[in-house]
Amino acid sequence: MMPLQALAVTETTPGGALLVLGIVMTAVALVGLIGLGGRGARAIVIAALLFQLYVSVRVALMVAGTQSPLAYVVGGFHPPLGITLRADGISALMMVVSAAIFLGAAAFAWKDFAQPKGKPESRASLIFWTALLAMASALNLLFTSSDLFNLYVGIELLTFAAIPVAAIKGGADTLRAALRYLLFAVFGSMLYLFGIVLLYGAYGTLDISGLAAQLQPNAATLTAAGFVTVGLLAKTALFPFHLWLPPAHAGAPAAGSAVLSALVVKGSLFLLMRLWFDTFPTLREPADMQLLALFGALAVIVGSITALRQQRLKLLVAYSTVAQIGYMFFVFTLAPKDAGALIAETAWTGAWTQVVAHAFAKAGMFLAAGLAAEVLGHDRIRDLGGLSSRAPLVVLAFALSGLSLMGLPPSGGFNAKFMLLVAALAEGHWAWGAVIIAGGMLAGAYVFGVLARMMAEPAAGASLKAVGHGRQWIALGLSAVAVLMGLLPLEPIAFLAIGRAL
């Protein structure tokens, strides 16, 4: 285990400026988007996202090459007054994943949100592209910032960019869902802000590593950690706070649902993991962490059972997000501060594999669900028949995503759940092991239920439309990444531990 001081990289490292580029270039493109108007919007967005992918891959390669985190001290002002941007292994991983999925979603939405010449520009399309880029920028800020207030701003930017995407279709139900999402999210961030106010009052700094070095497990710190955690749980839609998520994610257009479910909920989850493993590692008491795992377990069970009972495909996929998020919370109890390093690292790798595999699988699944709705003109699960003959690639994409969600080998979902299961059993948490297995079986039930309907005969009088091949391949490509992750070796990945004191 590294000493805590090793975390405090306070000097700008070579390549640290890349982190600034990752955040600022998308913001510059946003200004350009508003200035140049809607016709070129999608081209600007794709160009900015390609650049972001390039920057993210460069960051990941540099982190892997030097085996140490990149850092950039903004403006030369060191913490506690200034802000340090810092990318360790998990930041670099999430930057690459986020850029890749955003690019996929943008390519998918290329035609849906076009602004053809000769027609008046539509406001919805400009809003969609702006919000998409703003989400990408805010997520990069969340992945790299190490100042708690800066992270608050990032998480709010993410919410404000996500709400318009959830509301863009209009209609009373969608607006209601978006409003409920906003109220939950703002409540969550107010609690988070209250927590960091208390932390600032107690320690006079908001820098993550600075706080970790002087943290005392006293009443004020515990209260602050509690508020911050509950606030972020509300934003992550963990079990008791999950009610806002399914209608909001299901009401968005397909490309929007894909990024909301695959990435936006992971923003606050990332922050939660960052806080408990980097800022409050000394506060991690087994009992509190068991509570988080309990909520995770309830999310897996309740989310999966509710998904089984849905009659609309997009709602089923959204409830499956609630369930899959639950798995990620096992890491809090399975990577304890005093367990053997191997078990802790196995759980840590399992949790991040779950985050990434779920991101790709869910993006592919939402895009497939969107295409299915386009082919059939509705998304009632009962009447999905005929889809496999009309759009076989859509069914294949759905099936491959489902493979990863169920955790069948070979898939990223299998690796993730297997590693979490091994860690759970090795530490004697057989109850969480049982939940992991039960969740997989429930996921199997709802995925196979849908697949059986998709391969049935078309309903009488159903008229099936054709959809373009390009978008089917995008959905299939994202799902395929989730499955190909199953080829990774079943062991802790050293990259994920770079720059961490696990």
Add this chain to the structure above:
Amino acid sequence: MSPVLLFWLAGSGLIGLSVYGLIVNPHPLCKLLALNLLGSGVFLLFGVIARRGASAGLGGDPVPQALVITGIVVAFSATAIAVALLLRLHSEAGEASIDEEEDGQP
């Protein structure tokens, strides 16, 4: 009672009141106002912390003040988005309520 303690109590009272309002009031506008009140409570506490941290002879610790201003801007943006959604919802549905309605399901 010292003035700092008074502000502490006022801030905490605001937070308590607003959480209560947020939970019991079903109307989204009331919830939105409660959230704004919650923000005010948190900002007030931050102001107290700034005053308390002013030991170097300054009028106050400037960092919390800078952060509070940012926080106010963020809270204002959230309110603006929520009001826009509410107005749109009112014009589409004829009433602004976030209760689930099952009759809209085809």
